[in-house]
Amino acid sequence: MNGWKNVITPMALPAGSAHIQRWAMIGLQSGIALMGIISMHPYFLWSHQKPAYALATLLLILSCAGCFRALVLTRERILLALAASLFLVYLSFLPKVHGGITRWLFLIPFVIALLLLSRQDLQRAFNKFQWLFALSLLPGMLAWLWLAAGLPMTFEWTYPPSEIVQRGPTPYFMRPAVIFLPTNGMLLPNGGTIFRLCGVYDEPGTVGTIAALTLAATRYRLDWKGVVCFVAGVMSLSIAFAVLTILGLLATAAAVRRFGLLALVLVSALAGAVPAMGLEPNISDPNRMTSINLILPPSHPHWRETQAAGRPFGLFDDAQIRQSQALDNRALPAMRKLFNEYAGSGPRTLLFGIASNASNVHAGDSASWLQILTNYGIVGFAWLFLLFAAPIVWLWRRQQLDFLTAMFCLLFLMSFYQRPVIWLPVPLLIYLAGLSISRKTA
Numbered sequence: 001m002n003g004w005k006n007v008i009t010p011m012a013l014p015a016g017s018a019h020i021q022r023w024a025m026i027g028l029q030s031g032i033a034l035m036g037i038i039s040m041h042p043y044f045l046w047s048h049q050k051p052a053y054a055l056a057t058l059l060l061i062l063s064c065a066g067c068f069r070a071l072v073l074t075r076e077r078i079l080l081a082l083a084a085s086l087f088l089v090y091l092s093f094l095p096k097v098h099g100g101i102t103r104w105l106f107l108i109p110f111v112i113a114l115l116l117l118s119r120q121d122l123q124r125a126f127n128k129f130q131w132l133f134a135l136s137l138l139p140g141m142l143a144w145l146w147l148a149a150g151l152p153m154t155f156e157w158t159y160p161p162s163e164i165v166q167r168g169p170t171p172y173f174m175r176p177a178v179i180f181l182p183t184n185g186m187l188l189p190n191g192g193t194i195f196r197l198c199g200v201y202d203e204p205g206t207v208g209t210i211a212a213l214t215l216a217a218t219r220y221r222l223d224w225k226g227v228v229c230f231v232a233g234v235m236s237l238s239i240a241f242a243v244l245t246i247l248g249l250l251a252t253a254a255a256v257r258r259f260g261l262l263a264l265v266l267v268s269a270l271a272g273a274v275p276a277m278g279l280e281p282n283i284s285d286p287n288r289m290t291s292i293n294l295i296l297p298p299s300h301p302h303w304r305e306t307q308a309a310g311r312p313f314g315l316f317d318d319a320q321i322r323q324s325q326a327l328d329n330r331a332l333p334a335m336r337k338l339f340n341e342y343a344g345s346g347p348r349t350l351l352f353g354i355a356s357n358a359s360n361v362h363a364g365d366s367a368s369w370l371q372i373l374t375n376y377g378i379v380g381f382a383w384l385f386l387l388f389a390a391p392i393v394w395l396w397r398r399q400q401l402d403f404l405t406a407m408f409c410l411l412f413l414m415s416f417y418q419r420p421v422i423w424l425p426v427p428l429l430i431y432l433a434g435l436s437i438s439r440k441t442a
Contacts, residue, residue: 020066021066021067021069021070022067023066024062024063024064024065024066024067025063025066025067025070025121027059027062027063027066028059028060028063028064028067028113028117028121028125029121029124029125029128030059030063030125030128031056031057031059031060031063031113032060032110032113032114032117032125032128032129032425032429033125033126033128033129033131033132033429034056034059034132035053035056035057035060035110035425035429036129036132036133036425036426036429036430037129037132037133037136037426038052038053038056038425039424039425039426040133040201040206040210040426041201041202041206042136042200042201043158043160043172043174043179043200043201043202044200046160046161046202047161053106054106056110057106057109057110060109060110060113061109063113064109064113070118070121071113071116071117071118072116072117072118073116076390076394077115077116078116080115080387080390080391081111081112081115081116083383083386083387083390084111084112084115084387084423085108085111085112087380087383087384087387087423088104088105088107088108088111088423089104089105089108090376090379090380090383091104091356091376091380092104092105094352094353094355094356094375094376094380095355095356096355096356096357097355097357097358097361097362098361101356102356102357104423107423107424107425110425111423111428114428114429114432115432119436122432122433122436123433123436123437125429125433126217126429126430126433127225129426129429130214130218130225130229131225133210133214133225133229134224134225134228134229134232136177136199136200136201137197137199137207137228137229137232138228139176139177139178139199139200140177140178140179140180140197140198140199140200140232141197141199141228141231141232141235143175143178143180144194144195144197144235147192147193147194147195147290147291147292148188148192148193148194149190149192150188150190150191150192150193150291151192151291152291152292152293153175153291153292153293154175154292154293154294154295154310155173155174155175155178155292155293155294155295155313156173156174156175156294156295156297157171157172157173157174157294157295157296157297158171158172158173158174158179158297159171159172160172160202171183173292173294177200178199178200179198179199179200179201179202180195180196180197180198180204181195181196181198181203181204182195182313182315182316182319183316183318183319183320184196184204184237184319184320184321184322185290185315185319185320185321186280186281186315186319186320186321187280187281187283187285187288187290187315188281188283189281189283191291192291193290193291193292193315194237194321196235196236196237196238196275196321197232197235197236197237198236199232204236204237204238205236205238205240205418205419207232207233207235207236207238207241208233208236208237208238208239208240208241208242209238209240209241209244209415209418209419210426210430211229211230211232211233211236211241212233212238212240212241212244212245212248212411212415213244213411213412213415213427213430213434214229214430215229215230215233215245215248216244216245216248216407216408216411216412216434217408217430217431217433217434217437218437219252219256219404219408219437220248220249220252220258220261220264230245230264233245233268233271234267234268234271235271236271237271237272237274237275237321237322238271238272238275239272239275239276239322240415240418241268241271241272242268242269242271242272242273242276243272243414244411244414244415245264245265245268246265246268246269246272247407247410247411247414248407248408248411249261249262249264249265249268250262250265251403251404251407252404252407253265255403255404255407256404274321275321275322276322278320278321278322280320280321287314288314288315288316288317288319289312289313289314289315290312290313290314290315292312292313293310293311293312293313294310294311294312294313295310295311296311332363334362334363335359335363335368335370335371336370337362337363338354338358338359338362338363338370338374339370339373339374341354341374342354342358342373342374349377350377350378351377351378351379352376352377352379352380353373353374353375353376353377353380354374354375355375356375356376357375358371358374358375359371359374359375367418367419367420368417368418368420369416369417369418369420371420372384372420384422384423387423388422388431391432391435392409392435395435405434405435405437408434408435409434409435412427412430412431412434415427
């Protein structure tokens, strides 16, 4: 079989070289999986993003040198890797609002390595990522259940760096391997509290969207990793998770007659209805007290030395499962104003965008596909479209684009609407893995 799913048989190697190549490939797969996790901003790397990327990239480069002969060097893959690298160069050298360049160049080794992996090695790298992702969610899921049961738990108040959260100072509650937004919560009649699951990541939408795409990429393979991803997606109470998962489950159930998946459709619909319709029980507690014991830092205005060991926490007055009442809360007024400014600009701005970080500076709380145009222009938008369309065209020309692969592409395109930076390691890895999977391995 030729094309994107092709596996080139490596050249015969001496026994010692084969041993080195095997371990180097494991290192390469692990480096790719780590890059995916790092790009999701786990809280323990908030102040160490650059060193983490640098170490993972070094692992990629050294591993590639050790298993170079196992990479798939077809003309199509080399051309796509070159085009993707030039795209990152283009993004890096576009002007910023206040001068300087962005650092997308550092993703070039990752992109090249990922695009040159064989189908089997790509799937192994993806499986390692899914294993790490599922493992990272387990402590948060246990804390979610503990708090929902109304049992006591102690958290610390913390703020992330400004480069992680663009919308200004945002408080988080944290304990080892668990973090959540106290503004995204509701009380339960039993005295428990539900917060949207963040795991170790900066927002519940990250958990919901990545869980949904990971499930779709595996065609809803419900091994332990798939079950964790599904339950975590439900706990995130993410509308994106609900929409993507419902559509994917319905399509998969119809295509391969897995009608047991329909029960998961109902669970996903309930998880999406809670934030979409603002459903929550009517609680009369005026103080909105929870079972949380909160430790404030000395810099907090309400810190008292007598409460250094912690104080009971009452849910904020404005806390609710979903902060925005609009169903589409991605292109907020600031983003639409910025896009209108872009649309009314001259040819140069239309082609190359306002600035590479224009959406962050002028519409920091919005994450919309519109930012690709405002930041990178028509050239950047078209370039990105062609890069992601090329593997689909290759599959279609070789009659390898089956219904479920096409459905996965549709779900990925839908996620682009609200998470448009799809050249980051995690969405790119999920996308290519989702295209390479076959029904036999699903």
